Amino acid sequence: DPTSSDGASRGRGGGGGGGEEATNHFALLEFEKPVTCLHDSLLIGSRLDTDVYSNTCRIAFHGQLVRSIAEKDYPSSVLPRLKIYKSKSRQGVVERLQDERTVIGKGLFKKETKIHSFVGLRVCLSTGEVGVIEGAFGTSGKFRVQFTDGLKPETVQSIGSKKGKGKGSAAASNTDQEHSSVKINLNFKKYIFDPQKRMIQ
Numbered sequence: 001d002p003t004s005s006d007g008a009s010r011g012r013g014g015g016g017g018g019g020e021e022a023t024n025h026f027a028l029l030e031f032e033k034p035v036t037c038l039h040d041s042l043l044i045g046s047r048l049d050t051d052v053y054s055n056t057c058r059i060a061f062h063g064q065l066v067r068s069i070a071e072k073d074y075p076s077s078v079l080p081r082l083k084i085y086k087s088k089s090r091q092g093v094v095e096r097l098q099d100e101r102t103v104i105g106k107g108l109f110k111k112e113t114k115i116h117s118f119v120g121l122r123v124c125l126s127t128g129e130v131g132v133i134e135g136a137f138g139t140s141g142k143f144r145v146q147f148t149d150g151l152k153p154e155t156v157q158s159i160g161s162k163k164g165k166g167k168g169s170a171a172a173s174n175t176d177q178e179h180s181s182v183k184i185n186l187n188f189k190k191y192i193f194d195p196q197k198r199m200i201q
Contacts (some may be wrong), residue, residue, distance in 0.1 A: 027063070028082065034070075079193040084163050085200070086190050094125070094182040097159040102134070103148050105184045109141045118143075118186075122201055126183035127155045133186075147183065158182060 037043065045060040072075050092107030105123075109115055119141040123145055124130050131147040151159075159182055188199040 026066070028079075028084070037065055037068055039065060039068065059184070075193075076195070080195060082193055084192055086186050086192060088190055088199070090186045092184040092186075094159055094184060095142065097151075097156060098144070100156055101150050103131075103145050103147075103151070103184075104137050104142055104161065105145055106140075106142045108143065108184060108186055111139070111141045113141060115141075115143055118199060121186060121188055121199060123184050123186045125155065126181070126185070127158075129155060143149060155182065160169075 041064070043065055044062045046058045047060045048058070050056055050058045069078050069115045090108045090110075092105050095106045096104050098104055108123075109118070115133070117136055118133050118197045121133050122130055122134060129147050129149070129151055131145040134144040136142070137144045188195065188201050190197070190199055
């Protein structure tokens with residue numbers, strides 16, 4: 001089903017593959033002018049700009065027609081139903097510990113990013129804990145992450161070890177390096193035809 005994948009669907013190969021899995025790739029083709037076509041027909045696209053005398057294959061693509069679109073308002077009525085997405089990932093760091101269930105992070109977002117669009121998305125620390133983005137912290141792109149099950153004692157100790165160190169000292173510099181090793185990873189999908197441009201996990 002091309003409406004529920006990121007462009008590839010798994011199926012059983014039937015062409016002498018001994019039961020091996022075959023991959024079906026789906027593509028959306030948009031033309032400047034209407035093209036007459038029959039459902040379930042074989043489509044072949046050729047590169048007509050290629051030199052006919054060159055020893056080059058002129059076939060650009062081929063495949064089976066799954067669905068034709070005749071609606072004039074298809075960008076708003078049909079395309080949003082195609083669940084075609086791009087996988088996105090971002091990484092930031094824990095800046096400090098607010099309490100044993102909450103950390104303040106930075107590096108995931110720019111100052112001008114609307115963090116409210118990311119509220120509720122899950123993030124994972126490099127130490128293994130899974131939390132949820134709770135909201136912005138200030139106006140510089142920092143954010144608050146809530147961990148329902150709390151943080152591991154060793155994680156709390158690692159993050160909290162920054163406290164009490166003097167600014168500019170060699171000890172503080174070494175602690176910052178250790179502290180910045182606690183990463184915050186955010187992975188999500190962005191559907192390219194979603195009019196609301198939402199982030200989905």
